Amino acid sequence: QCVNVTSTETYDYIVVGSGAGGIPMADRLSEAGHKVLLIEKGPPSTGRWGGTMKPAWLSNTNLTRFDVPGLCNQIWADPTGAVCTDVDQMAGCMLGGGTAVNAGLWWKPHPADWDVNFPEGWHNTDVSAATERVFSRIPGTIAPSMDGKWYMSQGFDMLNANLKAAGWEYLIPNDHPDKKNRTFGHSTFMYSGGERGGPLATYLVSASGRKSFALWMNTIVTRVVREGGHATGVDVQCSGAGHVGRVSLTPKTGRVIISAGAFGSAKLLFRSGIGPTDQLNVIKNSTDGPMMISSDQWINLPVGYNLNDHVGTDIEVSHPDVVFYDYYGAWKNPIVSDTATYLGEAYRRCTSLHGEIGAADLTLWEIIKGSDGISRHIQWQARVEGMLSTSMTITQYLGTGTLSRGRMTITKQLNTVVSTPPYLRDAHDREAVIMGLNSLRDSLKGISNLTWISPAAGVASEQFVDSIPATPARRCSNHWIGTAKIGTDDGRTGGTSVVDLNTKVYGTDNIFVVDASIFPGHITGNPSAAIVIAAEHAAVKILALPA
Numbered sequence: 001q002c003v004n005v006t007s008t009e010t011y012d013y014i015v016v017g018s019g020a021g022g023i024p025m026a027d028r029l030s031e032a033g034h035k036v037l038l039i040e041k042g043p044p045s046t047g048r049w050g051g052t053m054k055p056a057w058l059s060n061t062n063l064t065r066f067d068v069p070g071l072c073n074q075i076w077a078d079p080t081g082a083v084c085t086d087v088d089q090m091a092g093c094m095l096g097g098g099t100a101v102n103a104g105l106w107w108k109p110h111p112a113d114w115d116v117n118f119p120e121g122w123h124n125t126d127v128s129a130a131t132e133r134v135f136s137r138i139p140g141t142i143a144p145s146m147d148g149k150w151y152m153s154q155g156f157d158m159l160n161a162n163l164k165a166a167g168w169e170y171l172i173p174n175d176h177p178d179k180k181n182r183t184f185g186h187s188t189f190m191y192s193g194g195e196r197g198g199p200l201a202t203y204l205v206s207a208s209g210r211k212s213f214a215l216w217m218n219t220i221v222t223r224v225v226r227e228g229g230h231a232t233g234v235d236v237q238c239s240g241a242g243h244v245g246r247v248s249l250t251p252k253t254g255r256v257i258i259s260a261g262a263f264g265s266a267k268l269l270f271r272s273g274i275g276p277t278d279q280l281n282v283i284k285n286s287t288d289g290p291m292m293i294s295s296d297q298w299i300n301l302p303v304g305y306n307l308n309d310h311v312g313t314d315i316e317v318s319h320p321d322v323v324f325y326d327y328y329g330a331w332k333n334p335i336v337s338d339t340a341t342y343l344g345e346a347y348r349r350c351t352s353l354h355g356e357i358g359a360a361d362l363t364l365w366e367i368i369k370g371s372d373g374i375s376r377h378i379q380w381q382a383r384v385e386g387m388l389s390t391s392m393t394i395t396q397y398l399g400t401g402t403l404s405r406g407r408m409t410i411t412k413q414l415n416t417v418v419s420t421p422p423y424l425r426d427a428h429d430r431e432a433v434i435m436g437l438n439s440l441r442d443s444l445k446g447i448s449n450l451t452w453i454s455p456a457a458g459v460a461s462e463q464f465v466d467s468i469p470a471t472p473a474r475r476c477s478n479h480w481i482g483t484a485k486i487g488t489d490d491g492r493t494g495g496t497s498v499v500d501l502n503t504k505v506y507g508t509d510n511i512f513v514v515d516a517s518i519f520p521g522h523i524t525g526n527p528s529a530a531i532v533i534a535a536e537h538a539a540v541k542i543l544a545l546p547a
């Protein structure tokens with residue numbers, strides 16, 4: 001049932017979206033003594049917060065499919081009710097956002113991730129305190145099982161010996177975030193206690209313990225209500241059992257933090273009259289038109305440009321030693337002894353279901369210097385999955401140093417679309433992908449009995465890379481960033497930035513964006529830890545601003 005908003009209640013901070021950016025932000029703001037409302041459009045996810053989506057074998061437990069690491073791939077088999085329906089890409093729309101549905105890979109960023117991409121005040125040394133805070137709360141683990149053992153590690157073992165022989169260095173990745181050139185390690189996950197951990201199990205728990213904190217789920221923020229550059233509240237729409245009406249900020253000093261993800265935040269800015277004129281005109285001509293702020297109050301900023309994602313390039317090899325574990329089958333027809341061991345008291349959470357998951361067993365890094373002189377970072381993630389039961393798919397992500405960018409826009413039906421895919425638009429980005437592939441092919445060539453499925457032996461890397469369309473359908477990594485870039489060059493006057501160094505939207509007094517949207521360029525690895533760090537850092541900056 002929908003609840004009408006109490007018109008007399010006001011909040012110091014309204015945080016929109018409970019993902020990697022929103023949850024830590026809401027926690028830090030409430031910790032500082034402010035009255036904080038966190039609004040999430042989706043339903044609960046993990047069991048702790050009232051989630052109920054689960055396979056039959058979890059029916060007598062408080063666990064859901066989002067708690068059990070080995071079930072994370074279910075999002076591809078059955079996304080209904082867990083993902084955003086207004087985004088043309090995969091995005092978690094439930095409590096926790098991406099951190100509820102993702103594969104949990106959790107990396108301490110390479111210094112260049114900040115130094116190359118971010119402006120002054122956001123370099124590696126600037127964010128080091130925030131990094132420490134994040135990793136003290138969510139350290140991550142390379143051995144997610146409760147007994148500390150690796151299960152189904154045949155794929156890892158096969159690559160491990162041969163990479164070492166080819167001169168790659170094994171290390172514990174988060175102990176050496178600065179070593180990302182011809183290094184590899186066990187994949188690192190934000191799991192704890194054999195279950196999904198991350199912001200939902202840490203920051204949200206501490207926030208929820210405070211009287212000054214409130215959480216509304218199933219509630220969509222449709223627009224920020226503003227008078228000129230000053231927000232006075234937000235309009236909310238009930239989605240199932242949420243709230244409906246207008247929520248007010250504390251007069252004069254209240255602030256809105258938009259943390260609705262790379263697509264959701266851009267959409268909310270558009271609906272609030274902030275963005276490029278062509279996009280605001282789409283809103284004006286949609287069902288939103290009558291409620292939209294008048295055009296003389298529009299703030300013209302390049303929201304939606306600078307879209308980026310790791311360009312993904314999948315290769316596949318097979319080897320007789322590799323053994324596939326059917327994580328997809330674990331939904332309906334799991335291996336009974338594994339579910340019993342996972343749930344049993346004696347060996348709680350100790351099986352393949354713990355989470356070396358289908359997502360990734362082993363991760364490798366290499367830095368490629370292109371003919372344009374730019375160093376580009378490559379991360380390869382290897383998982384046991386593919387055409388054969390002995391296959392490994394190894395996905396290459398091209399990150400730090402990439403120059404290609406795309407654009408997201410909105411349709412009249414208020415759905416966001418990737419209108420310009422950000423993949424391989426720069427010739428040297430393509431060159432780096434090819435050089436990285438050549439390097440890996442070379443490094444694996446000593447492995448006896450290894451069969452290259454794609455690219456097949458004899459197919460040139462150039463030909464293979466060019467044969468995969470540069471579209472989200474074939475290249476997407478689900479690591480979308482960049483639609484509300486942080487920087488000093490104010491987008492209202494021809495610059496590229498949407499938010500200033502305090503994450504405040506240019507042209508406003510009290511509207512901030514804190515999530516993947518503000519990232520100016522892509523980083524080395526999967527981005528959720530870096531987004532949490534950015535939120536920790538932004539919280540300090542926002543709290544330090546004069547009221």
Ligand SMILES: Cc1cc2nc3c(=O)[nH]c(=O)nc-3n(C[C@H](O)[C@H](O)[C@H](O)COP(=O)(O)OP(=O)(O)OC[C@H]3O[C@@H](n4cnc5c(N)ncnc54)[C@H](O)[C@@H]3O)c2cc1C
Nearest residue numbers: 017019020021041093097098102104105221264515516528
């Ligand atoms: C399938 C998948 C696998 C991934 N695997 C990994 C991985 O292993 N490791 C990793 O680091 N990253 C991974 N990622 C990426 C990572 O999860 C995201 O980069 C990260 O969660 C983005 O954080 P965010 O705060 O920007 O947005 P999100 O986490 O997407 O959070 C945004 C939240 O805002 C809510 N919202 C949107 N609009 C509104 C509105 N109008 N009103 C109220 N609420 C709203 C959404 O429902 C959502 O909960 C994966 C992503 C996906 C989709």
